[in-house]
Amino acid sequence: QSALTQPASVSGSPGQSITISCTGTSSDVGSYNLVSWYQQHPGKAPKLMIYEVSKRPSGVSNRFSGSKSGNTASLTISGLQAEDEADYYCCSYAGSSTRFGGGTKLTVL
Amino acid sequence: QMQLVQSGAEVKKTGSSVKVSCKASGYTFTYRYLHWVRQAPGQALEWMGWITPFNGNTNYAQKFQDRVTITRDRSMSTAYMELSSLRSEDTAMYYCAPGGSPGTFDIWGQGTMVTVSS
Numbered sequence A: 001q002s003a004l005t006q007p008a009s010v011s012g013s014p015g016q017s018i019t020i021s022c023t024g025t026s027s028d029v030g031s032y033n034l035v036s037w038y039q040q041h042p043g044k045a046p047k048l049m050i051y052e053v054s055k056r057p058s059g060v061s062n063r064f065s066g067s068k069s070g071n072t073a074s075l076t077i078s079g080l081q082a083e084d085e086a087d088y089y090c091c092s093y094a095g096s097s098t099r100f101g102g103g104t105k106l107t108v109l
Numbered sequence B: 001q002m003q004l005v006q007s008g009a010e011v012k013k014t015g016s017s018v019k020v021s022c023k024a025s026g027y028t029f030t031y032r033y034l035h036w037v038r039q040a041p042g043q044a045l046e047w048m049g050w051i052t053p054f055n056g057n058t059n060y061a062q063k064f065q066d067r068v069t070i071t072r073d074r075s076m077s078t079a080y081m082e083l084s085s086l087r088s089e090d091t092a093m094y095y096c097a098p099g100g101s102p103g104t105f106d107i108w109g110q111g112t113m114v115t116v117s118s
Helices: none
Strands: A009-012 A018-023 A035-040 A047-050 A064-069 A072-077 A086-093 A098-100 A104-108 B003-006 B010-013 B018-025 B034-039 B045-051 B058-060 B068-073 B078-083 B092-098 B112-117
Touching: A009 A018, A018 A035, A018 A086, A018 A104, A035 A064, A047 A064, A072 A086, A086 B045, A098 B045, B003 B092, B010 B018, B018 B034, B018 B092, B018 B112, B034 B068, B045 B068, B058 B068, B078 B092
Parallel strands: A009 A104, B010 B112
Antiparallel strands: A018 A072, A035 A047, A035 A086, A064 A072, A086 A098, A086 A104, B003 B018, B018 B078, B034 B045, B034 B092, B045 B058, B068 B078, B092 B112
16 A cells, blocks of 8 residues: 655745646546645644645635646645645545555745 | 544553544534544654444554554544554654545644654
C-alpha cells in the first residue's frame, strides 16, 4: 500500500498560480472520484481544502481548485498569497484503505 | 459545531502500549466512520484505520493490522485507538477524524503526541 506521489516542494510568487500533482494508481486515484486535499500549517491539524476531486468545502477560497486525469490528481492555487505557504497533502480512497501522498511544501517567494 | 477533543500527550517505553481517546460532539456519533491518522515528526500523514461507531466494525491499514485496536463507547461518544508493541518509529502525532465521503476528513481532532523512548 504505497503512498501517493507528490513533488516534495513547489514555489511561486504572490499573485501567481501553482499546481501540485498527486500520482496514484488504477487502484486508488484512477478508480475513484474520491480524492481530497489538505493544507497543514506548522504545528496545526490538517484542513480540508478540496474533496471528491473538485468540490470546495464552505469557507474555502475559490482560489483553490482540484481536478483529475487518469491516475493523477491536481490541486491548483491561483492568486498566491503569503498565507498559502504550508504543506499540502493529497488523499485518495482505495477501496479497503485510504492513502495519503508524501506531502508538498509550498513556498510563497 | 462539530468538535473532536483528544486525550493528552503520552510518553511511553519501547514495547509498551498506548491508548488515545477522541471525544466527539456536535454531531451524531454513530452516523460517521471515525478514522485515525498519524504523522511522525517532519513526515507525511499516514492512515491507520477506522471504526463504525454504530456497530463497532473496524478496518485497519495492513501496516498496523497486528498492533492497532480501535474501539468506541457509544454512550460517551468516544473512540479509542490502542497501539501495542511500541517502537521509536511510533513517535508521532495521532489524529482522529470523522469521515465524510470515503477519503474525506472535514474536521480533525487537535492531535495527541505520543513519544516512545527506551
